[in-house]
Amino acid sequence: MNIARASLGNLGTFWRSLPSGPASPLAIYWAAFALSVAAFVAEYFVGSHVLQLGVLLVLISFVPCGLAWLLSRELFRKEAERKAWPALVVGVLYLTCLINYLAPESHVGGMLGVVASMKSLIGSAMLLMTFVEAIDGMNASASERRFRLSFAGGYAGLVTVSLLADQPGLDAWQDEFRIVAASLALMGASLAVLYRRRNPLEVSKTRKTDRSRSVPCDPALAARLTTLLEVDRIYLEPNIKVADAALRLRTPDYKVSQCIVSDLGFANFNQLINSYRIQEACDQLLQPDLADQPILSIAMDCGFGSIGPFNRAFKAHTGMTPSAYRRQTRIAESVR
Numbered sequence: 001m002n003i004a005r006a007s008l009g010n011l012g013t014f015w016r017s018l019p020s021g022p023a024s025p026l027a028i029y030w031a032a033f034a035l036s037v038a039a040f041v042a043e044y045f046v047g048s049h050v051l052q053l054g055v056l057l058v059l060i061s062f063v064p065c066g067l068a069w070l071l072s073r074e075l076f077r078k079e080a081e082r083k084a085w086p087a088l089v090v091g092v093l094y095l096t097c098l099i100n101y102l103a104p105e106s107h108v109g110g111m112l113g114v115v116a117s118m119k120s121l122i123g124s125a126m127l128l129m130t131f132v133e134a135i136d137g138m139n140a141s142a143s144e145r146r147f148r149l150s151f152a153g154g155y156a157g158l159v160t161v162s163l164l165a166d167q168p169g170l171d172a173w174q175d176e177f178r179i180v181a182a183s184l185a186l187m188g189a190s191l192a193v194l195y196r197r198r199n200p201l202e203v204s205k206t207r208k209t210d211r212s213r214s215v216p217c218d219p220a221l222a223a224r225l226t227t228l229l230e231v232d233r234i235y236l237e238p239n240i241k242v243a244d245a246a247l248r249l250r251t252p253d254y255k256v257s258q259c260i261v262s263d264l265g266f267a268n269f270n271q272l273i274n275s276y277r278i279q280e281a282c283d284q285l286l287q288p289d290l291a292d293q294p295i296l297s298i299a300m301d302c303g304f305g306s307i308g309p310f311n312r313a314f315k316a317h318t319g320m321t322p323s324a325y326r327r328q329t330r331i332a333e334s335v336r
Helices: 002-009 011-017 025-046 051-060 064-076 085-102 111-135 142-164 171-198 206-214 219-230 242-249 253-262 269-286 295-301 307-318 322-335
Strands: none
Touching: 025 051, 025 064, 025 171, 025 307, 051 085, 064 085, 064 111, 064 142, 064 171, 085 111, 111 142, 142 171, 219 242, 219 253, 219 269, 242 253, 253 269, 269 295, 269 307, 269 322, 295 307, 295 322, 307 322
């Protein structure tokens, strides 16, 4: 089981490679998935020797398929598309697994049978949806398509290996098949997370162009919104939403959104706000009296809630990380 041992041994190294500061949802979902897989692998090796530890490891390893789905959503969906309900569904799946695990065998049937059916149905749906998340959005760049196809292909291969373990003649090696598949899944997920951190999701410009042609301009509203941004500096408010801006402008939300797309040339409100926040961050990073200010502190001062979204937005706008931007500026100043 060298693959399993290598997978478990690399967890600490991978975690240390993640940026410091508040953990991003991507890092959190990867950590949860890694913990679940590590517990599954560890239970195979030590669960039968230490009974209480084995029970704990089983409880931790209940829903790797659900966590894989949450991770794939974070890998392939934009921040604006985050929803709370997928995590709730995974919570329901965990609860059904817990009930089935704790229920005495003599009580199987009736409501417990319904719970078991629900567990099987939700688990199967999540297995499929993990694959769907990857292949949904193939109208992206060539590199993004390759990433999605590699993820989907690798995932489909691992699911196939797990299903083969149930076939007659191979069922004697069922546990070993699944340990190898789980270990490879963790390695693949770790590589996918590293790729996504270095290559954030691209913002599609096609919809912005099409909508700007179909929506009439409103220069007066655009001027009022610009004043709200440049004078009132609402972008410094961490939780500002388009509804908040519309309320201050006394204008319906949809008109503000139309104005952002057609007049100001941004895909959505978040992209507009982030452009001002990043400009503010660039200004602060250039100030000599803030040379020792932590980047996390600057991110929070500019309206970002955590370091992960700030790093991704900053790199998307400037082509480099905040640290590299600050370092390059210092080098340029020293040359002068």
